[in-house]
Amino acid sequence: MIELRNINKIYISDDVETQVLKNISFKIDKGEFVAITGPSGSGKSTIMHIIGALDSPTNGEYFLDGNDVSKLSDDELADIRRNKIGFVFQAFNLLPRATVLRNVTLPLVYAETVPEKRTEMAKKALLAAGLDENRWYHFSNQLSGGQMQRVAIARALVNNPSIILADEPTGNLDTKTGEIVLDTFQKLNREEGHTIILITHEYEVAKRANRIISIRDGMIVEDRNNF
Amino acid sequence: MLISDLIFETYLAVTANKARSVLTILGIVIGIGSVISMISVGQGAQSSIQSSIQSIGSNLILVMPGAQHEVGPGASLGRGSAETLTLDDADAIQKEISGVSAVAPENSRRYQVTAKGQNTNTQIVGTVPAYTSVRNLDIDEGSFITDEEVKSTARVAVIAPTTSSDLFGDGVDPIGKDIQIKQVDFKIIGLTKSKGGTGFGNQDDMIFIPISTAQRYLSGDNYITTISVQAQDQSSLSSVQQQITDLLLTRHKISNPQNADFSTLNQADIVQTASSVTGTFTILLAAIAGISLVVGGIGIMNMMLTTVTERTKEIGLRKAIGAKAADINLQFLMEATMLTFFGGVIGVILGWIISLAISKFAGIATTVSLFSIILAFGVSATIGIVFGYYPARRASKLNPIEALRYE
Numbered sequence: 001m002i003e004l005r006n007i008n009k010i011y012i013s014d015d016v017e018t019q020v021l022k023n024i025s026f027k028i029d030k031g032e033f034v035a036i037t038g039p040s041g042s043g044k045s046t047i048m049h050i051i052g053a054l055d056s057p058t059n060g061e062y063f064l065d066g067n068d069v070s071k072l073s074d075d076e077l078a079d080i081r082r083n084k085i086g087f088v089f090q091a092f093n094l095l096p097r098a099t100v101l102r103n104v105t106l107p108l109v110y111a112e113t114v115p116e117k118r119t120e121m122a123k124k125a126l127l128a129a130g131l132d133e134n135r136w137y138h139f140s141n142q143l144s145g146g147q148m149q150r151v152a153i154a155r156a157l158v159n160n161p162s163i164i165l166a167d168e169p170t171g172n173l174d175t176k177t178g179e180i181v182l183d184t185f186q187k188l189n190r191e192e193g194h195t196i197i198l199i200t201h202e203y204e205v206a207k208r209a210n211r212i213i214s215i216r217d218g219m220i221v222e223d224r225n226n227f
Numbered sequence: 228m229l230i231s232d233l234i235f236e237t238y239l240a241v242t243a244n245k246a247r248s249v250l251t252i253l254g255i256v257i258g259i260g261s262v263i264s265m266i267s268v269g270q271g272a273q274s275s276i277q278s279s280i281q282s283i284g285s286n287l288i289l290v291m292p293g294a295q296h297e298v299g300p301g302a303s304l305g306r307g308s309a310e311t312l313t314l315d316d317a318d319a320i321q322k323e324i325s326g327v328s329a330v331a332p333e334n335s336r337r338y339q340v341t342a343k344g345q346n347t348n349t350q351i352v353g354t355v356p357a358y359t360s361v362r363n364l365d366i367d368e369g370s371f372i373t374d375e376e377v378k379s380t381a382r383v384a385v386i387a388p389t390t391s392s393d394l395f396g397d398g399v400d401p402i403g404k405d406i407q408i409k410q411v412d413f414k415i416i417g418l419t420k421s422k423g424g425t426g427f428g429n430q431d432d433m434i435f436i437p438i439s440t441a442q443r444y445l446s447g448d449n450y451i452t453t454i455s456v457q458a459q460d461q462s463s464l465s466s467v468q469q470q471i472t473d474l475l476l477t478r479h480k481i482s483n484p485q486n487a488d489f490s491t492l493n494q495a496d497i498v499q500t501a502s503s504v505t506g507t508f509t510i511l512l513a514a515i516a517g518i519s520l521v522v523g524g525i526g527i528m529n530m531m532l533t534t535v536t537e538r539t540k541e542i543g544l545r546k547a548i549g550a551k552a553a554d555i556n557l558q559f560l561m562e563a564t565m566l567t568f569f570g571g572v573i574g575v576i577l578g579w580i581i582s583l584a585i586s587k588f589a590g591i592a593t594t595v596s597l598f599s600i601i602l603a604f605g606v607s608a609t610i611g612i613v614f615g616y617y618p619a620r621r622a623s624k625l626n627p628i629e630a631l632r633y634e
Contacts, residue, residue, distance in 0.1 A: 082548065
């Protein structure tokens, strides 16, 4: 379902070329729970941006659901993000002064989903993300960190994407809350069959995935199953 | 993006920081309000001047003695000082020119008028019965001068309301009373209706007598001071004016029109000249008020730029969950346009109130026209688009990765 073939990414600034990714190739199948891990500066964020259709590779091919995504325009990439990818960020990135429900329905605004269906879809996603029903009408800035991240997970789920991309989702949480969030991901993967890609620099977090891809200096140094 | 979502998102964005939105809107309110009220003053002046010109008659051409231009350098002899027009000229205009509906020659001067110890100095108009139709004059009581009275040089007078109250006091019926003009006795036979005019030949302060009487008893000559000619319709006004000029040139045996010993004035020309003056005046006022509108627009741009910077991370998020550049662009443009739109609505209301206040307290006529309201809305929407364009474009061009990292 995801296939990267010889992906290279080169940044040029002040006439200095920096090759961030070197010939990255791997496949991720539907229903996998994969962690991409590596120290900071290893290139894992760049991989996430390319998989998440936020950025295009300098060369190489990226197939998502059989379509080559590596050479699309900005607007076409926006379409891919809207329909196939759900993001979960380290900093949650919820709209402040907006209710939980409005935050979760935000992707549906850009997907032009009919307004009548939105609340129902959001409630389904919130249930899947495990947020208590009595929080649904709260403003997002009245929630705890763990609750905020569940709202963010619900927002990623609401449009039923092919992949959920989580970028250091536990980075701003304490260990205990982080565990609960990781449990949520595990549950979504096992019980609902969602494909989840977790980007993290912490081995303890990566350990929760079924497969770990380790990146160092822009290259894959290890790709192993973890059961 | 659905229209309903766009409006809702804009509403939330505008109300997120109410104080800032209100202050920004205030800039537009002041701008639009002052444009509306200034234009209303200008257009009010224009319509009051026009109605004052219209009140002297309709489709009117005035023929006056005196040189139109002096040939070569030198001082003008003064319009109206020469005595070149006669009753025969007036008769000739009536008989020989087509498209003329009425001709009223007049011999008017200012004389001292006395009545039972009261006296006043006013305009005495010696004229003919046609005067009432040419100059839109209505009789309130009694009757106007008749042809018999003109033929018999009767010493009768028709008095205008202001003169009547000057001589006899308010509310006193002047009909049948005697007055002396230049020590000649006259009997008042009629009172004209007030025209409410001021300035430009105030027809409320006059006394009308038969032209023959004026020539015999008052001026002692056969000349006339003005011939008022009424054309049948507006379209024939300038052709009638040309025919009169040609006729009088022939009658006075003048070959070069530059040396004409009379001048003609067409009412449409007076209206047009006055309109162009008040039009310039209106544009000047609107331009001064327009400066505040531009300042208001800059306020919008300033606020929008601040908003874009503040919401960089949010823009990054919106793009990450699938918003296209066009969606972001539209959202910010809509936000700016909504601010100016509300500013425009409140500004129109404020401008209206100000112009009502001006006419109530300062006594200046004002007119708020549909045109100025449409103009104000157009301008405020345009300001929203123009000053919102750059910030919106900046927001839509943000790279989502960098925007998400922005702190």
